[in-house]
Amino acid sequence: MRSSAQAHIVTTLKNAIAQNRLAQAYLFVGPRGTGKTSTARIFAKALNCVHAPTTNPCGVCDMCKEIAAGNSLNVLEFDAASNTQVDKIREIIIDNVKYAPTRGNYKLYIVDEVHMLSNSSFNALLKTLEEPPPHVKFVFATTDVQKVPTTIISRCQRFDLRRIPTPEIAQHLLFIAGKEAIELTPTAAESIARGAEGGLRDAESMLDQLVAFCGDKIDEQNVLNIFGFTARQTVAELCEHLINGHTGAALGAIQKQSDAGKDLSRLMADLIEHLRNLLVAQSAPETLHEDLSAEAIAELTAQAGRIAADKLLNLIEQFADAESRMKWAANKKMHFEIAAIRAVQTLGQASLTEVLDTLTAIRGGGAMPERPVKKVEAPKTPVAAVAEKKTERPKPAPVSSPAPVAEPAAPVSVPAPAEAPASRPSLSAFVAASIGGSEKKTPAAAPKPDPKVSAEPAHKVEAKPAATVAPSANAQELWPQLVTRVRKDRPLISDWVESGQLTDVSSGVALLSFPPSADLARDTCERPNNRGFLEKLLTELTGAPVTLKTETRAGLVVEKLAREEAKPEPKVDPMEAFKNDPLIQKALAEFKAEILPA
Numbered sequence: 352m353r354s355s356a357q358a359h360i361v362t363t364l365k366n367a368i369a370q371n372r373l374a375q376a377y378l379f380v381g382p383r384g385t386g387k388t389s390t391a392r393i394f395a396k397a398l399n400c401v402h403a404p405t406t407n408p409c410g411v412c413d414m415c416k417e418i419a420a421g422n423s424l425n426v427l428e429f430d431a432a433s434n435t436q437v438d439k440i441r442e443i444i445i446d447n448v449k450y451a452p453t454r455g456n457y458k459l460y461i462v463d464e465v466h467m468l469s470n471s472s473f474n475a476l477l478k479t480l481e482e483p484p485p486h487v488k489f490v491f492a493t494t495d496v497q498k499v500p501t502t503i504i505s506r507c508q509r510f511d512l513r514r515i516p517t518p519e520i521a522q523h524l525l526f527i528a529g530k531e532a533i534e535l536t537p538t539a540a541e542s543i544a545r546g547a548e549g550g551l552r553d554a555e556s557m558l559d560q561l562v563a564f565c566g567d568k569i570d571e572q573n574v575l576n577i578f579g580f581t582a583r584q585t586v587a588e589l590c591e592h593l594i595n596g597h598t599g600a601a602l603g604a605i606q607k608q609s610d611a612g613k614d615l616s617r618l619m620a621d622l623i624e625h626l627r628n629l630l631v632a633q634s635a636p637e638t639l640h641e642d643l644s645a646e647a648i649a650e651l652t653a654q655a656g657r658i659a660a661d662k663l664l665n666l667i668e669q670f671a672d673a674e675s676r677m678k679w680a681a682n683k684k685m686h687f688e689i690a691a692i693r694a695v696q697t698l699g700q701a702s703l704t705e706v707l708d709t710l711t712a713i714r715g716g717g718a719m720p721e722r723p724v725k726k727v728e729a730p731k732t733p734v735a736a737v738a739e740k741k742t743e744r745p746k747p748a749p750v751s752s753p754a755p756v757a758e759p760a761a762p763v764s765v766p767a768p769a770e771a772p773a774s775r776p777s778l779s780a781f782v783a784a785s786i787g788g789s790e791k792k793t794p795a796a797a798p799k800p801d802p803k804v805s806a807e808p809a810h811k812v813e814a815k816p817a818a819t820v821a822p823s824a825n826a827q828e829l830w831p832q833l834v835t836r837v838r839k840d841r842p843l844i845s846d847w848v849e850s851g852q853l854t855d856v857s858s859g860v861a862l863l864s865f866p867p868s869a870d871l872a873r874d875t876c877e878r879p880n881n882r883g884f885l886e887k888l889l890t891e892l893t894g895a896p897v898t899l900k901t902e903t904r905a906g907l908v909v910e911k912l913a914r915e916e917a918k919p920e921p922k923v924d925p926m927e928a929f930k931n932d933p934l935i936q937k938a939l940a941e942f943k944a945e946i947l948p949a
């Protein structure tokens with residue numbers, strides 16, 4: 352099969368042959384099975400065919416036949432992986448190049464997996480490469496060009512071989528199957544091709560195995576069963592559950608795949624690929640034709656219309672993180688489930704684009720103001736009354752409180768439902784509340800202390816024993832500034848950052864502490880891009896370089912700084928309020944739980 356994916360290389364080589372402008376050495380770079388060796392052999396035939404130099408080697412002369420069979424004396428194939436030692440290189444290449452070809456015009460050395468050679472082998476080869484006899488050509492092939500010394504690369508004309516498009520491989524498989532009288536369904540061919548990831552050789556050997564297992568009738572289910580692949584439909588359905596916010600259904604789908612013995616890492620990779628395809632369907636749908644059938648593209652396009660691009664990017668980032676964690680994890684399923692729950696949460700949040708659009712609308716296109724971290728006046732909730740309440744999760748004194756423990760209720764951030772506007776909470780209400788600040792331009796921005804707060808469901812109540820260690824004074828001062836900026840610049844990570852608390856800033860080190868229940872938040876803040884962002888911000892705020900350290904601190908109780916959000920209506924169903932509580936949602940995420948209907 353001559354793949355059109357490699358057409359650019361064939362054209363360049365043909366031109367070089369036609370114009371007699373050949374390089375001394377070529378480097379073919381590309382993944383497994385993309386045709387590096389086959390291309391090298393075609394090149395060899397073009398140079399040594401009895402009609403050579405020709406752009407169309409005959410394929411029937413003795414030279415062409417010998418090359419095709421791999422036993423030509425003038426075309427030496429050499430596998431670097433099994434001949435790494437310098438002695439071999441000397442014997443086969445270096446001492447040999449000086450002899451003219453016995454027949455034909457050129458001696459060709461095809462070195463496969465060239466990156467496997469030892470350093471001394473590379474050095475020995477380098478001398479020959481610097482001044483090769485005119486009758487010698489080298490073709491180096493590698494799957495890992497990073498490991499090839501630049502001294503070698505710089506002496507070669509480099510070609511990058513592309514992955515062969517999935518439909519092309521599928522077509523090729525159907526063609527082979529037809530010749531061999533194998534009944535292969537088109538969906539089965541597509542599944543094999545997807546699994547081979549652009550490697551034609553891999554696809555062919557997979558088909559070979561299938562014939563050994565299943566005989567001469569092969570359908571998609573055979574392919575999925577034998578190789579542990581997941582049907583495209585299954586991945587699309589899982590994604591559908593996530594978009595619909597059906598956490599239970601999503602977890603059920605993961606469980607089903609796990610029960611069926613599917614490789615969950617593979618499923619994760621497929622899901623990431625699917626999300627990536629959704630993104631492409633939004634931005635450059637025409638490029639999808641290279642890898643997908645028309646039917647699959649139609650399905651993707653429909654799904655892509657229901658999810659914002661920035662959320663897709665966010666999901667891909669989250670799942671990619673989970674994928675790398677899964678690689679070494681004993682319990683892959685748990686990591687998959689956490690990622691799925693987080694995905695549903697992410698999708699449920701207002702996207703950055705939505706917020707910005709709403710902001711622009713409200714402000715008449717004006718610049719986005721800083722969102723103030725408001726110090727809300729304390730509701731007059733008697734501490735004693737609160738402490739008496741039956742509460743499953745008593746909350747001790749806010750560590751963010753600049754006030755001494757004697758006045759524990761000072762900065763209260765608990766959004767009381769009674770503060771809510773009369774209308775249903777909407778995004779614009781939320782945004783208006785956020786930007787309205789102390790001016791209280793909108794009804795939503797009226798966080799008055801309300802006596803009803805003590806009548807809240809238990810989970811809303813903030814009982815406040817003292818935290819184990821109080822944050823240092825400069826940490827207390829810096830924290831609200833940091834939170835304000837994170838909320839403004841990186842709203843997507845603000846929840847994670849605010850699950851912790853800045854407890855110390857000294858000698859250029861800022862300590863962000865997390866309670867033991869917030870490991871996920873700590874991990875998220877530790878991710879290189881987030882850490883980098885936070886360090887940059889801290890450096891900017893303090894005016895001196897700051898390194899971020901995180902820790903898990905037992906007994907630490909984090910009090911969120913006030914932010915006006917769209918609140919649930921006062922008469923809201925307590926179960927709904929419970930489910931919507933950000934703390935409950937976080938707990939659900941951490942314990943990979945879901946609330947079942949009563």
Ligand SMILES: [Zn+2]
Nearest residue numbers: 400409412415
């Ligand atoms: Zn020939």
